[in-house]
Amino acid sequence: MPYSVVDLYQKILPKTNCGDCGYPTCLAFASMVVSEKVPLETCPHIDKTLQARVQQELDRQHAAGKWTKRDLAADALVWARQRAASMKIEDLAARLGGEVVPGDHGPVLRLPYFTGHIRIHDGQIQPEEDFTLNRWEQVFIFNHMAQGGSASPSGTWRALEQIPNTISKITSMQRHVEQPLVERFNGRAEALRKAAVALGAQDLTDADGSADAVLRFQPMPKIPVLLKFWNAEPDEGFAAGAKLLFDETICEHLDIESIMFLCERIRELLCETDAAQENTPT
Ligand code: SF4
Structure with missing residues (x-):
């Protein structure tokens, strides 16, 4: 039986999203294994016998040309649509x-x-x-x-490491969201604020005063996300930093995979918007 991305994710991978394979989540790794032929052994947390058996099936389906990149998103969409049906x-x-x-x-x-x-x-x-x-x-x-549950945001912010069962994602969040933001916006907190406001974020920098940019995104009504950003201060020994914070009710509304996806999407939109603003004559 060929393995789809969802099959691999649900039936074979540990679903801990530890990032040891170099991908932010097990679902992302599954999509690379099925579409790009990254070997299953890249995940060190699968029983060797199981891994060998599944790899044989994957080799067969790759030879038959099954599960192209286009299929992956469609497959995940069918799965998610069924969840919500x-x-x-x-x-x-x-x-x-x-x-x-x-x-x-x-x-x-x-x-x-x-x-x-x-x-x-x-x-x-x-x-x-x-x-x-x-x-x-x-x-x-x-x-x-x-x-999605019925809880409204309480206004109490939590870092990812303060949310239950997310320890394994902290490295992924740093590698795929926070570090790319630092690389793009270090020394350019004003540009970050401008891009965020264009995406509908509330600029709380002046009122909050705890960072060089404090931005409250509201992607959906029950899901606020706070981004704090610090420029590097070499003279004072401070490195640049970015930190995403979530309302304490977030787990009522999103699973961990979806939290990671949302954060990556925010990072992507900020970088795209900044690039567009840089290319727009003032
Ligand atoms: S190594 Fe990758 S696929 Fe394996 S458990 Fe960690 S995140 Fe999931």
Whole structure:
């Protein structure tokens, strides 16, 4: 039986997201194994006998050309859509925020998403404004629909290491989110603030005063994310730093994979927006 990304993730990998394979999550590693033929043994935490057996099947499916990159996102999307399929649109607004509005074929959930809105109905997610959602973003949103609890943000911020069962992700967060932000924005906290505001973030730098940039993102109504950023101060012996903080209710709304995806998406959007702003004449 060929292994899809989800098969590999659910049935074979440890799901600890420790990052020892060089990828931020087990799901990301699974997608590389299935599409790019990264050997399964790159994960050192799989029983050797199991690993050899599964690798044989992977070799067969690679030879047969199964599971192209295009298939991966589609596969994950089918999985996430199935997770969310039993949710009634009418019940979702109370859990996730947003509002239920009438549509041509029944109720539609209208949700704020960064600076725009998305409309969810009949297993479809459509942007209301002129932007596109890639399939991994749709996976993230469906997972939020399936998991989202009713708790509203409490205003108490937690670092990733203060959230239960996330120890294994700390290295991934540093390597794939915080360090790339430091590399792009060190000495350019003003540029970071400008890019964040363009993405709808609230600039709390002056009011908070604890960092060179303090930015509160609101990707979705129940999911605020705070980014603190410090420029390097070589004369005072301080290295540059970036830290993402989450409301203490985050685990009611997102699984760990989705938290990682969201943070990587924020990093990606900040870098893209900054590049666009740099190329825009003032
Ligand atoms: S090394 Fe860690 S993150 Fe990578 S697949 Fe194995 S358990 Fe998952």
